[in-house]
Amino acid sequence: MNPTIKVEKVSKSFGKMPVLKDVNLTIEKGQLFGLIGPSGAGKTTVVKMIVGMEKVDTGSIHVLNEKMPKLAILQKIGYMAQSDALYVELTGEENLKFFASLFRLNKKEQKRRISYAADLVNLTPDLKKRVSAYSGGMKRRLSLAIALIQDPKLLILDEPTVGIDPELKLSIWNELLRLKNQEGKTIIVTTHVMDEAERCDVVAMVRDGRILASGTPSELKNFYHVSSLDEVFLKAGVKQHANLGVN
Amino acid sequence: MRISALIKRISQQLLRDKRTLALMFVAPLLVLTLMYFLFNGNTVDPKLGVVGIDQNLVNGFEKAHIKVKEYEKATSSTVIDDDLDGLLKADSGSGKITLTLRNDDPNTAKALQMKINQVSAAQVQAKLIQQNPAATNITPQKIETKYVFGDKDTVFFDVLSPILVGFFVFFFVFIISGIGLLRERTTGTLERLMSTPIRRWEIVTAYLAGYGIFAVIQTFIVVVYAITVLDIVLAGSIFHVILINLLLALVALSLGILLSSFAASEFQMMQFIPIAVIPQVFFAGIFPLDGMANWLQAFAKIMPMYYAGDALKDVMYKGAGLSEISGDLTALVIFAAIFIVLNILALKKYRAL
Numbered sequence: 327m328n329p330t331i332k333v334e335k336v337s338k339s340f341g342k343m344p345v346l347k348d349v350n351l352t353i354e355k356g357q358l359f360g361l362i363g364p365s366g367a368g369k370t371t372v373v374k375m376i377v378g379m380e381k382v383d384t385g386s387i388h389v390l391n392e393k394m395p396k397l398a399i400l401q402k403i404g405y406m407a408q409s410d411a412l413y414v415e416l417t418g419e420e421n422l423k424f425f426a427s428l429f430r431l432n433k434k435e436q437k438r439r440i441s442y443a444a445d446l447v448n449l450t451p452d453l454k455k456r457v458s459a460y461s462g463g464m465k466r467r468l469s470l471a472i473a474l475i476q477d478p479k480l481l482i483l484d485e486p487t488v489g490i491d492p493e494l495k496l497s498i499w500n501e502l503l504r505l506k507n508q509e510g511k512t513i514i515v516t517t518h519v520m521d522e523a524e525r526c527d528v529v530a531m532v533r534d535g536r537i538l539a540s541g542t543p544s545e546l547k548n549f550y551h552v553s554s555l556d557e558v559f560l561k562a563g564v565k566q567h568a569n570l571g572v573n
Numbered sequence: 574m575r576i577s578a579l580i581k582r583i584s585q586q587l588l589r590d591k592r593t594l595a596l597m598f599v600a601p602l603l604v605l606t607l608m609y610f611l612f613n614g615n616t617v618d619p620k621l622g623v624v625g626i627d628q629n630l631v632n633g634f635e636k637a638h639i640k641v642k643e644y645e646k647a648t649s650s651t652v653i654d655d656d657l658d659g660l661l662k663a664d665s666g667s668g669k670i671t672l673t674l675r676n677d678d679p680n681t682a683k684a685l686q687m688k689i690n691q692v693s694a695a696q697v698q699a700k701l702i703q704q705n706p707a708a709t710n711i712t713p714q715k716i717e718t719k720y721v722f723g724d725k726d727t728v729f730f731d732v733l734s735p736i737l738v739g740f741f742v743f744f745f746v747f748i749i750s751g752i753g754l755l756r757e758r759t760t761g762t763l764e765r766l767m768s769t770p771i772r773r774w775e776i777v778t779a780y781l782a783g784y785g786i787f788a789v790i791q792t793f794i795v796v797v798y799a800i801t802v803l804d805i806v807l808a809g810s811i812f813h814v815i816l817i818n819l820l821l822a823l824v825a826l827s828l829g830i831l832l833s834s835f836a837a838s839e840f841q842m843m844q845f846i847p848i849a850v851i852p853q854v855f856f857a858g859i860f861p862l863d864g865m866a867n868w869l870q871a872f873a874k875i876m877p878m879y880y881a882g883d884a885l886k887d888v889m890y891k892g893a894g895l896s897e898i899s900g901d902l903t904a905l906v907i908f909a910a911i912f913i914v915l916n917i918l919a920l921k922k923y924r925a926l
Contacts, residue, residue, distance in 0.1 A: 379764065401770045405765075409761045411764060412760075414760075415585070415586045415590065416582065416585055416586065424579075424581075428579075428769040429770070
């Protein structure tokens with residue numbers, strides 16, 4: 327079976343600034359895939375290209391066997407952006423309804439999905455409140471609920487736990503694992519926190535627009551003979567620089 | 574369905590933003606009313622000081638609504654001290670008459686000078702007739718005046734108001750739609766929208782329709798208010814006036830949305846006002862175009878307000894019908910079409926497809 331996402335030899339630059347250099351990724355169905363790396367490494371650009379919001383300069387991206395960008399595939403992708411893009415004048419429910427309509431869910435389906443998604447992120451009691459009255463954590467949860475609204479096969483979450491308290495962070499991660507295990511969803515998460523990376527099935531380490539290393543967390547640790555992903559990251563970085571030096 | 578969802582959302586947002594609503598619906602009425610009173614203010618009779626002027630002439634001045642004050646002696650400093658608009662002084666020796674004008678407001682000064690000349694010419698004529706009764710026949714006949722447009726009570730505001738009505742519709746729709754989409758850009762919701770299967774043209778259409786509904790209501794309120802409450806001259810049909818304003822609102826909408834893609838903040842959006850909005854006023858017909866340099870006239874032709882102002886003036890003041898303004902209407906439709914296509918292209922910035 328073909329992988330859910332296949333990124334092949336993708337390079338991209340903004341103006342004269344190269345942001346991605348020869349990126350290759352393969353993400354299988356039902357995987358929880360982590361893109362780890364410091365801010366500015368190019369994680370968001372990779373994610374945006376998978377969604378089809380950015381064009382690749384060279385190389386190709388296939389999602390669910392379709393070459394991106396393709397509008398029809400967006401129906402199957404739940405995307406949560408790095409910043410909470412919400413309509414603060416509207417209530418939580420109105421935000422959910424709006425996005426549900428954009429995915430062309432019918433009335434009955436809308437109702438079912440809204441109550442499911444709101445329940446999932448514990449926002450049911452606050453649905454009638456305007457988003458301007460929400461706390462930061464509530465906004466983050468609403469964004470996650472919106473990403474889940476159309477029951478997508480593929481979830482792409484760009485730094486979903488930034489600015490969230492540890493308790494909520496844990497509950498979001500438990501939910502992601504449940505979505506993966508019980509509903510067989512493919513999930514991509516970007517993060518710069520290593521302990522989150524430990525929970526992923528496969529991680530890819532991104533730095534300066536390149537994939538330094540990828541594999542399961544234990545594979546990576548064994549390969550570099552270290553005990554934590556932090557150290558993997560450091561070692562892989564050094565190796566990269568050494569390679570560059572040889573070239 | 575996506576379009577209607579977007580329209581519904583835009584309406585919900587606007588209806589909850591009471592201040593923006595007020596700006597859109599009340600502000601144009603306020604400014605229009607102010608302009609109305611400013612331009613319809615009564616003119617004050619000019620004050621003239623006289624030294625050694627014949628009593629007949631003084632009586633003539635008073636009949637012509639000039640307030641006359643007689644002095645034994647006066648200089649130009651008297652004009653300032655006594656707040657006169659002019660001083661007419663006959664030299665006791667030579668009899669030569671000099672008029673000193675205050676000229677702090679050129680309009681008042683010119684009007685006073687003209688009145689004085691008229692009155693003194695009439696006096697000379699009367700004297701001639703007295704001395705030579707035969708000359709009665711050669712006095713010019715009284716000239717009767719007819720008006721093609723308007724009547725003898727026409728004031729500048731009557732000509733100006735159609736342009737003002739159009740301009741306010743243009744200005745407020747431009748600002749509100751531009752900032753509306755800009756907010757969507759800066760808060761990241763536009764990017765979020767682009768990650769759903771919505772098409773670019775659907776977004777542009779929904780924005781035009783969503784803000785269009787409010788623009789229609791605003792146009793209606795402004796036009797009806799101007800005509801019924803302010804009693805602005807309307808020679809043609811009110812439906813034609815509304816039609817012109819609706820097309821103008823569509824141009825303003827699409828231009829506002831388009832320019833918002835070149836602005837990074839609300840403040841930068843405001844910076845478009847002196848570039849994209851103010852020059853429109855100059856070419857809307859308030860200043861006669863015929864007197865302008867050729868290149869300036871050509872420049873006017875790329876201004877949407879030029880066509881709207883022309884059409885509004887034709888309908889409201891001259892009573893033109895649809896066929897006479899069809900050229901202007903076509904021009905507005907072309908402007909809107911160009912801006913709409915550019916908008917759809919500009920959204921490519923947010924999604925490759």
